[in-house]
Amino acid sequence: MPILEVEHLCKTFERTEVLKDISFSLEQGQVVSIIGSSGSGKTTLLRCLNFLERPDSGVIRVNGEVLLDAGDPSPDPDSVIRRKRLHFGLVFQSFNLFPQYTALENVMLAKELLAREQPDYKARKKEIHEEIRVLAEELLRQMGLENRMNNYPHQLSGGQCQRVAIARALALKPDILCFDEPTSALDPELTGEVLRVIKELADQQTTMLIVTHEMAFARDVAHHVIFMDDGYILEQGTPEEVFGNTREERTRQFLSRFNQG
Amino acid sequence: MELIMEQMPIVIRSLNIGFIQTLKLFFVTLAGALPLGLVIAFGSMSRFRPLKCLAQLGLPGWLTEFRPISCVTRIVVWIVRGTPLMIQLLIIYYFPGLVLNNPIWGGGESGRFLAASVAFIFNYACYFSEIYRGGIQSVPAGQEEAGLVLGMTRSQIFFKVTLLQMIKRIVPPMSNEIITLVKDTSLARIIALQEIIWAGQAFLKGSQGISGQIWPLFFTALYYLVFSGILTILLGRLEEKLNFFR
Numbered sequence: 001m002p003i004l005e006v007e008h009l010c011k012t013f014e015r016t017e018v019l020k021d022i023s024f025s026l027e028q029g030q031v032v033s034i035i036g037s038s039g040s041g042k043t044t045l046l047r048c049l050n051f052l053e054r055p056d057s058g059v060i061r062v063n064g065e066v067l068l069d070a071g072d073p074s075p076d077p078d079s080v081i082r083r084k085r086l087h088f089g090l091v092f093q094s095f096n097l098f099p100q101y102t103a104l105e106n107v108m109l110a111k112e113l114l115a116r117e118q119p120d121y122k123a124r125k126k127e128i129h130e131e132i133r134v135l136a137e138e139l140l141r142q143m144g145l146e147n148r149m150n151n152y153p154h155q156l157s158g159g160q161c162q163r164v165a166i167a168r169a170l171a172l173k174p175d176i177l178c179f180d181e182p183t184s185a186l187d188p189e190l191t192g193e194v195l196r197v198i199k200e201l202a203d204q205q206t207t208m209l210i211v212t213h214e215m216a217f218a219r220d221v222a223h224h225v226i227f228m229d230d231g232y233i234l235e236q237g238t239p240e241e242v243f244g245n246t247r248e249e250r251t252r253q254f255l256s257r258f259n260q261g
Numbered sequence: 262m263e264l265i266m267e268q269m270p271i272v273i274r275s276l277n278i279g280f281i282q283t284l285k286l287f288f289v290t291l292a293g294a295l296p297l298g299l300v301i302a303f304g305s306m307s308r309f310r311p312l313k314c315l316a317q318l319g320l321p322g323w324l325t326e327f328r329p330i331s332c333v334t335r336i337v338v339w340i341v342r343g344t345p346l347m348i349q350l351l352i353i354y355y356f357p358g359l360v361l362n363n364p365i366w367g368g369g370e371s372g373r374f375l376a377a378s379v380a381f382i383f384n385y386a387c388y389f390s391e392i393y394r395g396g397i398q399s400v401p402a403g404q405e406e407a408g409l410v411l412g413m414t415r416s417q418i419f420f421k422v423t424l425l426q427m428i429k430r431i432v433p434p435m436s437n438e439i440i441t442l443v444k445d446t447s448l449a450r451i452i453a454l455q456e457i458i459w460a461g462q463a464f465l466k467g468s469q470g471i472s473g474q475i476w477p478l479f480f481t482a483l484y485y486l487v488f489s490g491i492l493t494i495l496l497g498r499l500e501e502k503l504n505f506f507r
Contacts, residue, residue: 096407110411
């Protein structure tokens with residue numbers, strides 16, 4: 001059974017249809033790259049999965065459980081949505097780290113707030129806090145940031161910030177980790193270090209959904225590639241199929257610009 | 262000169278008593294207006310749209326998008342900021358007694374202080390609310406979104422993420438308002454609250470055997486100058502403290 005199933009997702013802003021009948025699925029441990037030009041709906045798709053936007057119609061299933069049925073007339077209350085969100089993690093293009101917290105605190109914060117809801121929180125407060133700290137330090141080490149844990153975001157480079165943001169998302173152990181153009185705000189040198197980290201996660205079978213403009217990376221890291229254009233999924237398949245055996249003229253046109261460059 | 266030295270202790274004692282009243286009004290106003298201003302800020306940012314459900318009936322957007330709480334709050338803020346604090350003081354102090362025949366403030370200095378506090382708190386809360394609103398809205402939307410995808414509740418996001426960033430941004434404009442408040446407390450003189458200007462001015466007309474003297478007013482000004490100087494330093498320190506992040 002696929003870990004994620006998206007069926008017939010549609011989303012309209014005002015009068016603009018941004019997502020048109022989006023359907024795809026994702027297997028546990030797989031990486032899906034979503035490519036396409038700006039304004040094709042990639043970001044909106046990720047935002048729908050993370051409940052930052054509510055689709056107008058369509059169904060989202062995780063592990064077979066219906067997380068969202070947009071046709072359902074009574075929307076979930078905030079508290080339920082909050083729980084459902086935790087199936088997904090999201091890494092933003094602009095990092096969105098919390099500036100008043102150190103790298104370590106950024107990674108720990110959400111987990112600590114969630115831990116307060118555990119029934120045994122009061123009794124095991126110190127212990128829980130310690131566990132969370134150990135986990136956060138381990139994640140930051142994995143991101144190559146062992147010397148940067150106590151730095152504030154403004155003291156870090158863009159690439160380091162993005163790696164902290166990845167650790168922050170991983171700390172909640174999401175089923176599916178989503179990346180929204182994670183390197184678009186970085187210069188080429190810093191892009192490399194972030195992509196390396198994502199590649200490592202892929203090697204550890206982290207289930208990921210990556211929106212990116214790095215074509216070589218999309219091809220290299222993904223098991224499955226989705227090409228979006230004007231709100232539709234125009235073409236999807238293995239990297240070999242989409243990049244090597246392109247079916248659609250529009251996809252070829254889009255890819256040619258990258259191949260030249 | 263000798264005369265001044267003789268009168269000095271009397272004047273200082275009088276000014277001190279007045280200054281204590283000034284300080285009381287200043288701190289009471291801050292204690293009331295800082296939290297009330299935040300409530301008003303949330304009111305004017307309220308997105309509560311009770312007529313939204315009528316959208317299916319094809320009613321026009323301005324009606325279904327109507328936000329009553331925000332609308333009422335913004336009108337109140339407009340009136341309070343758009344009219345002189347002095348008029349508000351006079352109306353709040355005299356209206357209950359003269360029009361409603363119900364002098365809720367009671368007589369005497371304590372009644373005047375109460376009325377002045379209410380007028381100042383309300384007036385300053387409205388100014389503060391606009392500073393808060395600007396502060397909250399200047400925190401990038403990405404901060405809230407990051408909190409949401411990390412499973413935080415809206416109140417956790419406000420208190421753990423947005424609040425400190427907002428405070429950092431509002432310290433400079435807030436400092437400005439607070440310094441203004443130091444001097445605005447003198448407006449309470451209009452309802453004969455015995456604050457420091459009232460005390461200094463008394464020696465112009467004649468009080469405790471001293472009359473026709475202008476120099477106590479220079480002294481009065483000095484009190485304000487020193488106090489706002491201290492506040493400037495303290496608020497500057499706060500600004501520096503918050504410089505640990507950007």
